Amino acid sequence: MTDELTRRQLLERAAMGGAAITFPGILAACGSSGSKASEGTTSVEQKLAKTLNFSNWTLYMDTKGKTFPSLEAFQKKTGVHVNYVEDINDNASFFAKIQGPLSRGQSIDRDIVVLTDNDRYLSLMIKKGWAEKLDKSAIPNIKNLVDVQKHPNFDPNRDYSLPWQSGMTGIAYNDTLTDPVLSVDDLLEGPKLKGKITVLNSMGDAMTLVMLSNGDDPTKVTDKTWNAAYSRIKKAVDNKQIRQFTGNDYAPILARGDLMAAMSWSGDIAQLGNKHIHWNVPEAGGALWTDNMLIPKGGNVYTASVYMNYVYDPKVQGLMEAGDPKRKIKGIYYIPPVKGAGEAAKQYDPAVAKNTLIFPTASMLSKVKIFDSKALNNQKYLEQWGNLVSG
Amino acid sequence: MNWFHRHRGLTPYLLLAPGVVFLAVFFLVPLGFLAYQSLESGNFDIGFSFTWSWSNYWDALHNYKAQFIRSLEYAGIATALALVISYPVAYWIAFRGGRWKNLLLLFIVAPFFVTYLIRTLAWETILSDNGFVVNTLQSLHVLGPSGRLLATSTAVVTGITYNFLPFMALPLYVSLEQIDERLIEAAEDLYASKLQAFLRVTFPLSLPGVVAGTLLTFIPAAGDFINAQLLGSTNNHMIGNVIQSKFLESTDYPAAAAMSFILMAGILVAVFLYARLVGTEQLTGTAA
Amino acid sequence: MSAVAVERAGPNVLAKVWAFVKHHILTAYSILFFVYLLLPIAVVVVFSFNNPPGKFNYTWNAFTWDNWIHWDAVPGIRSSIVLSLQIALLASLIATALGTLIALALVRYGFRGRATTNILIFLPLSTPEIVLGASLLTLFLNLNVIFGFWTILIAHIMFCISFAVVTVKARLVGFDRHLEEAAMDLGANEWTTFRKVTLPLIAPAILAALLLCFAISIDDFVVTYFNSGPEVTFPLFVWGAARIGAPPQVNVIGTAIFVIAVTLMLINVVVQMRREKRGLA
Numbered sequence: 001m002t003d004e005l006t007r008r009q010l011l012e013r014a015a016m017g018g019a020a021i022t023f024p025g026i027l028a029a030c031g032s033s034g035s036k037a038s039e040g041t042t043s044v045e046q047k048l049a050k051t052l053n054f055s056n057w058t059l060y061m062d063t064k065g066k067t068f069p070s071l072e073a074f075q076k077k078t079g080v081h082v083n084y085v086e087d088i089n090d091n092a093s094f095f096a097k098i099q100g101p102l103s104r105g106q107s108i109d110r111d112i113v114v115l116t117d118n119d120r121y122l123s124l125m126i127k128k129g130w131a132e133k134l135d136k137s138a139i140p141n142i143k144n145l146v147d148v149q150k151h152p153n154f155d156p157n158r159d160y161s162l163p164w165q166s167g168m169t170g171i172a173y174n175d176t177l178t179d180p181v182l183s184v185d186d187l188l189e190g191p192k193l194k195g196k197i198t199v200l201n202s203m204g205d206a207m208t209l210v211m212l213s214n215g216d217d218p219t220k221v222t223d224k225t226w227n228a229a230y231s232r233i234k235k236a237v238d239n240k241q242i243r244q245f246t247g248n249d250y251a252p253i254l255a256r257g258d259l260m261a262a263m264s265w266s267g268d269i270a271q272l273g274n275k276h277i278h279w280n281v282p283e284a285g286g287a288l289w290t291d292n293m294l295i296p297k298g299g300n301v302y303t304a305s306v307y308m309n310y311v312y313d314p315k316v317q318g319l320m321e322a323g324d325p326k327r328k329i330k331g332i333y334y335i336p337p338v339k340g341a342g343e344a345a346k347q348y349d350p351a352v353a354k355n356t357l358i359f360p361t362a363s364m365l366s367k368v369k370i371f372d373s374k375a376l377n378n379q380k381y382l383e384q385w386g387n388l389v390s391g
Numbered sequence: 392m393n394w395f396h397r398h399r400g401l402t403p404y405l406l407l408a409p410g411v412v413f414l415a416v417f418f419l420v421p422l423g424f425l426a427y428q429s430l431e432s433g434n435f436d437i438g439f440s441f442t443w444s445w446s447n448y449w450d451a452l453h454n455y456k457a458q459f460i461r462s463l464e465y466a467g468i469a470t471a472l473a474l475v476i477s478y479p480v481a482y483w484i485a486f487r488g489g490r491w492k493n494l495l496l497l498f499i500v501a502p503f504f505v506t507y508l509i510r511t512l513a514w515e516t517i518l519s520d521n522g523f524v525v526n527t528l529q530s531l532h533v534l535g536p537s538g539r540l541l542a543t544s545t546a547v548v549t550g551i552t553y554n555f556l557p558f559m560a561l562p563l564y565v566s567l568e569q570i571d572e573r574l575i576e577a578a579e580d581l582y583a584s585k586l587q588a589f590l591r592v593t594f595p596l597s598l599p600g601v602v603a604g605t606l607l608t609f610i611p612a613a614g615d616f617i618n619a620q621l622l623g624s625t626n627n628h629m630i631g632n633v634i635q636s637k638f639l640e641s642t643d644y645p646a647a648a649a650m651s652f653i654l655m656a657g658i659l660v661a662v663f664l665y666a667r668l669v670g671t672e673q674l675t676g677t678a679a
Numbered sequence: 680m681s682a683v684a685v686e687r688a689g690p691n692v693l694a695k696v697w698a699f700v701k702h703h704i705l706t707a708y709s710i711l712f713f714v715y716l717l718l719p720i721a722v723v724v725v726f727s728f729n730n731p732p733g734k735f736n737y738t739w740n741a742f743t744w745d746n747w748i749h750w751d752a753v754p755g756i757r758s759s760i761v762l763s764l765q766i767a768l769l770a771s772l773i774a775t776a777l778g779t780l781i782a783l784a785l786v787r788y789g790f791r792g793r794a795t796t797n798i799l800i801f802l803p804l805s806t807p808e809i810v811l812g813a814s815l816l817t818l819f820l821n822l823n824v825i826f827g828f829w830t831i832l833i834a835h836i837m838f839c840i841s842f843a844v845v846t847v848k849a850r851l852v853g854f855d856r857h858l859e860e861a862a863m864d865l866g867a868n869e870w871t872t873f874r875k876v877t878l879p880l881i882a883p884a885i886l887a888a889l890l891l892c893f894a895i896s897i898d899d900f901v902v903t904y905f906n907s908g909p910e911v912t913f914p915l916f917v918w919g920a921a922r923i924g925a926p927p928q929v930n931v932i933g934t935a936i937f938v939i940a941v942t943l944m945l946i947n948v949v950v951q952m953r954r955e956k957r958g959l960a
Contacts, residue, residue, distance in 0.1 A: 058919040059734075066754040085909050086755065089919040092639035096813065097905055099642075100820050109909070124435070195539070237625050243542045244624055248922050252512055255737040258520045258541060273733025273740075379434055382641045390620070390628055390636040403788035407796065410777035410840055417837045418803050421814030425806075428814075476712065483709040490951055492883075494944040496890055498713055503894035504940070505723050505933030506917045509925065512737075513719035513726075556716065557894060558842070561887040562849045568883050569853055596853060603849035606801070607842060614807040634807050644813075651810045658805040659798070 046138070049303040051081050054112045055094075057291065058086040060165065062320045064329045070320045074310050080303055088114060090247070095121040098296065102130045107298025112307065114164050118204025118289040120376035122161065123154035125294060127377075131160040132295040138305040141312035144339045148365060149290065153219070154373040161292040162308050163337035168360070168368050169205040169287035172254060172269045172279045173261040181261040183283040184213035188236040196260040198253065199233065201245035201389045203381070204371040205287050206233065209263065212285035212369065221375035234388060245389045265289075266357045267334050279357070281367050288368035290337065311338075318344025322352040333358050429648035439645060447649035455633050455650065459657060462629040465544070465619075466612035467661075469551040473559040473608050474601065476552070481563035481600070482593075486572065496564065500557045511550065511621055515541060542624040550618035555611070559604035566600025567593075602669055606662065613658050614651075630654055720937065727930035735924035746927040750935070753928045759916035760932050762828070763897050766912065770835035771892035775885060777836070778843025785844070786851040800841045811838065812905035819906060826908025834906045835899065839892040846891060850884035 061068050061084065071082040088094045095115070098108045102125075115122040125131045136142060142158065155161045173181040177196075181187055187197055188210070200206050207229050208218040214232065216225035236242045243259065250262040255272055269279035295304045311317055317338040322345035323331030331352060336342075336359075345353040352358060375381055432444040452459070484495045502510050518524055518540045528534040540546055570593060578588040616631030630650060638647040726736055730743040751757050785796060803811070815837070819830055858880070862872045878885075900914040907915060917929050 058922055063754070066752070085911075086919060087909065087911060087915075089922050093904060096639055096642075097816070100813075100816050104820060106820065127436070195537075240624075242625070249621060251735055251924070252515060252737040253541075255735060256516060256519050256521070258515075258539075272735050272737075273731070274738065377436065379436075379641070383643075386633075386636040386641050389625070390632040390640075400790075403784040403790040406780045406784035406788075410781040410844075411796065411799065413777060414799060414803070414837065414840060417815065417818070417833055419799075421811070421818045422802065422806070424817050425810055425814045479705060480709045480712045483705045487706070490948050493886065494941065494948060495713075496887060497940055497944050499716065500890050500894040501937050501940070502716060502720060503898045504936040505720060506914045506929075507898055507900065508914075508917050508921055509723055509929060509933060510719040513722035516722055516737075517718060553716075557891060561891050562846050565846060565884045565887045566849045566853065569850055569880075599849045599852035603845045607804070607845050610801060610804040614805060616807070616809075631807050635809055638809050638813065647810055651807050654807065655802065655805045659801070662801065 046135075046302050048078060048080055048306065049111075049300045050079075051083050052112070052300070052303050052307055053083045053085070053110045054307070055085050055087055055110050056112075056114050056164075057088045060086070060114070060291070060332060060334075062323055062329055062331055064327070069327075069329050070311070070316060073316075074307065077310070078306060080307070082307070091116050091119040091121045095124070102128075102297060105297075108296055109298075110296050111299035111304040112293050113296055114291045114293055116204075116289055116291050117152060117154065117373065118208070118287060118371045118376070119202060120373075120382070122292055122294065123373040124377060125296070126155055126160050130297050132297060132299055132301050132304075133159050134162065134295065134308070135301050135305040138302055139309040139312065141309045141338075144312050144314060146337050146339055148288075149337050152290075152370065152373070155292075161294050162312070163290045164293050164311075165332060165334035166288060166290040166337060167334050168266040168281060168357075168364075169200065169209065169263065169289060170266060170279055170281045171209075171261055172264040172277055174254065174257060174259065174277050176276050177257060178260040180278070180280075182280055184209050187261055187263065187282075188232060188241060193260050194239075194241050195243050196258075197242060198244050198246045198250045198259060198262045199236075199242050200250075200263045201247055203385045204289065204376060205265075206263065207375075207385075208287035208369055208371045209282055209285075213282065215284070218287075218369050218371050221372040221381075226375065226381060230384060230388070237388065269357075281364060285367045285369060288365070288370050290370070314338055314340030315344045317341040318346075319348050321345055321358065322349040324348040331358075335360060425648045425651065428644050429652055431645045433645075435642040435644075444645065447645045448653060451646060451650045451653055455630060458628060458630040458633050459653065461627075462613050462615075462631065462654070463657060463661060465548050465551060465629060466609050466615070469548050469555060469612050470559070470605055470609040472548070472552045473556055474563075474605065477556055477560035477563055477604070478601075481560050481567050485564050485567035485570070492568070496561065499560050502553075503557070507554070507617065511618075514550070514553070515622075518546065541622060542627075544623065544627045546622040547619050547627050547629075550622045551612050551615055554618065555608045558607040558611070562603035562607060563597065563600040566597045566603070570596045598669065602665075605665065610658055610662070613661075614654055720934075723930045724934045727927055727934050729927055729930075731924070731927060733924070734926075736927045736930070737924075746931050750928050750931045753920070753926050755911060755916055756926075756928055756932065759911045759913045760936075762831075762910060763913035764936075766828070766832055766835055767893045767896040770832055770839055770896045771889050774836045774839035774892045775843045775847075775888045778840045778888060779847050779881075779885060781840070781844045782847040782851055786848055786854075800844050803838050803841045808901035812902035815902065816905040826906060827910050830906045830908065831903055831910060831912065834902050835896045838899075838902060839895055842891050842895060843888040846888040847881065847884045850881050854880070 062070050068082075068084060071084055075081055094113075098110075098113070101108050115125065117123075136159075139162075142162070145158070145162070149163050149166075150158065152158075171181055171184070171187055178193065181190065181193065187193065187199075207221075207226070210229040210232055211218040211221070211225055214225070214228050216228065218225075233242075244253075246253070246262075248265070248268065250259065250264055251268050251272060253259050254262050254264070254277060255274060264279065266279055269277055293304075293308060295301055311320065317336050318341045319329070319331075321331050321333070321336045321341055323329045323333075326348075331349065333352070333355075335357075342353060342359040345359065356364060427441065428439070429447055430441060430444050431439040432442045432447070433439040484492055488495055516522070520539045520541065525534065525538070525540055528540070529536060529538060534540070574592055574596070575588050578592045579585070583591065613629075614631050614634075616629060616635045619627050619629045619632050620635075634647045634650050634654075637643045637650065726739070727746055728742050728744070729736055729739055730741040730745065732738060732740045781796070781800070784790070785793065785800075812834070815834055819826065824830060854877075859872050859876050862876045863869070867875070898914060899912075900918060903912050904915060904918075911919070913932070917925055920926060920929065
């Protein structure tokens with residue numbers, strides 16, 4: 001099922017016309033006998049591997065100088081060396097890179113990868129069967145998962161994924177250039193902001209904010225709600241309200257004052273270190289995005305599961321999240337998915353434990369929503385959005 | 392050496408062999424796969440299958456005509472600008488550079504050592520809405536009071552021009568440096584003014600460099616996407632951005648592949664017309 | 680007599696001024712050009728001494744030597760630049776060598792398939808990087824190779840060859856064959872002629888091709904991304920780090936490479952000057 005060209009298909013194409021047999025076809029038929037991914041392990045061997053290959057986003061782990069304290073502690077505890085590679089900086093391009101081997105049934109030599117849930121690729125991996133099932137018997141700490149993350153619509157029973165860190169999407173504004181921009185209405189239709197705002201190019205983020213502002217529910221997208229939100233953004237594009245669609249490159253533009261306001265991610269604004277730039281969850285609500293850990297096909301399920309159990313210990317998570325200035329450990333500073341991490345963090349860095357961008361209050365969390373993962377993979381929406389943003 | 396003399400006819404093929412074989416394996420085969428992909432249909436969910444889907448080409452041309460044309464336009468303007476900007480400097484280095492030639496050439500490619508993202512970030516700082524450059528242009532009334540340079544087509548074209556300057560300047564230099572100054576002296580001895588000497592002797596002799604620089608600038612610039620993405624607004628996007636989006640976000644590999652081939656065809660047509668203009672010997676080189 | 684003398688002096692001064700301007704206008708323009716070219720480098724250098732207010736190095740905060748002293752402090756930055764330099768060096772050498780051979784064949788020989796070869800050279804230039812990178816990835820997957828140094832190197836050589844060919848061709852097209860003929864008339868065989876006459880005369884083109892290929896290789900992102908496997912080159916590192924704010928050490932490294940390269944070239948110039956002096960003495 002994962003091999004694209006079986007012998008039968010090759011012969012079928014030969015029948016269609018000699019030209020259809022291409023080099024790649026022949027190569028594919030002859031070549032790949034590579035490290036085939038196990039065709040769905042029925043029972044997980046409960047033996048720890050020597051190495052855990054972990055691909056993650058940059059600067060998404062606690063650090064002490066050039067080392068990663070939590071990974072070192074994990075090695076001390078279990079004897080497993082974590083080969084930590086920070087080679088993910090964008091869901092789309094990382095997926096484009098790994099879909100090649102995965103679609104051929106080849107392993108990508110990773111035990112854990114991290115993908116975002118408000119982008120289509122996380123649910124796509126699960127849908128295509130490219131993710132291994134977690135060994136939940138090795139993850140008793142899964143009970144510490146915060147309630148709001150227990151049944152996401154792309155993985156209702158948390159069989160394949162577990163959150164790594166979360167963040168929120170809202171609106172940032174520069175108080176030296178504008179009055180507070182606290183709603184999507186202000187952002188998209190405020191006349192004083194014309195040409196001085198940016199919107200995120202990620203469908204999951206932008207659409208969630210606009211739909212909430214329209215009074216619609218982004219967790220269950222319909223054609224009607226989609227069209228309403230889409231046309232509103234398109235209008236802002238056409239009358240030049242929106243300066244650009246950006247990824248994370250809104251930060252420099254905001255920092256040097258070329259923008260009055262920007263749709264932005266919570267973590268970034270704290271990092272700018274500029275006391276004139278404020279971030280808020282929009283009045284009508286914002287987006288919650290979560291980077292999830294996934295075991296790609298061919299990864300070592302047991303070892304990966306043991307690692308996941310380790311980071312779901314509230315004490316471990318608290319230290320990873322907040323860091324510890326006494327031991328010169330720098331934290332991750334995103335939103336942890338583990339119950340009790342906030343309490344644990346208080347003993348390490350009380351100042352960070354009080355930061356609501358890292359440990360948000362319940363009322364903040366009630367105002368952020370996760371985008372409908374079915375809509376993320378809707379071809380029609382994808383094409384429309386693509387044309388709007390990069391066409 | 393006798394063997395070579397006897398097999399004289401083989402020489403060009405022997406010279407070509409290493410490079411061409413390398414390209415054949417590591418470029419043509421992937422290109423073949425791309426061509427195969429361009430005729431597939433389906434989507435990522437249900438899978439792709441080869442169905443001689445020529446509609447991919449038709450749809451791409453039909454839906455994204457504006458972006459194709461804009462790409463050729465931006466690339467053309469950027470190439471012309473690069474030529475005008477670089478020619479005098481290439482001339483200066485070639486004729487007046489003396490022993491500093493190589494150092495000056497190094498300066499020309501130096502910006503590439505700082506990676507694209509960092510030098511573009513630096514440019515954005517320089518061209519900021521509140522920066523020195525924009526303020527000066529506003530007071531000179533070149534820009535309106537709320538005008539800006541960034542997130543405009545100007546920024547995109549300037550970005551492309553800047554980033555492709557070495558591709559124009561270096562070939563120009565290579566050709567100019569070869570010119571024997573005595574030819575220019577001879578022309579002046581024959582009562583040509585400096586300008587005439589340039590137009591009738593120097594410039595024609597530098598034509599191979601002009602052609603080379605033009606090709607090395609225009610062709611890759613047409614497929615560029617990153618300048619438009621960072622420096623442009625929504626209506627400045629080039630076909631490279633669409634291909635990027637189709638490939639990464641929509642995972643519509645056949646569409647991206649078809650668009651790439653249309654772009655390549657468009658570029659080849661433009662190059663063909665250009666060759667007609669300058670004379671094909673410049674393009675392909677004269678045989679011995 | 681004095682009135683006439685003054686009249687004659689007038690236009691003379693103007694003519695002298697005009698001649699001065701004309702002679703130096705090219706130099707003035709070239710200086711402006713280099714200012715324009717290196718302006719962003721100046722900004723990069725300045726910001727390499729910045730102590731950023733937060734994680735982002737976008738606004739000037741305070742001067743510090745820290746970034747230069749601890750240039751290595753960011754995990755992964757050293758190995759990424761070492762890898763990039765290795766690849767750039769090797770790729771530019773190999774691509775220029777292969778490209779020079781092809782250029783020689785194309786310009787000096789009429790053979791069947793000449794037009795096709797020309798088109799073959801232009802094609803990689805016109806292929807958008809993302810499909811180029813992805814298709815090469817597919818080839819490597821089908822060949823079952825291990826991704827890393829060699830796949831990156833092969834990719835870089837592949838897209839650099841065309842640049843080398845076109846650059847060297849620009850030199851060969853106007854090449855004066857008489858010099859070679861003269862050498863051969865004087866008894867040199869083809870190989871000696873090539874070594875002692877042709878090669879030195881096209882050396883500037885080869886150097887230019889090397890510089891160009893080096894620059895392209897050290898700055899490449901898209902094709903490298905797809906074919907790098909677990910390896911991280913400098914552009915990949917910067918792209919990844921930029922998400923949370925590229926650290927000032929990135930500026931440090933960029934500046935350092937520039938300074939080292941310039942120094943090497945300067946040493947070369949000084950050595951040449953010394954040689955010339957000795958030659959004259």
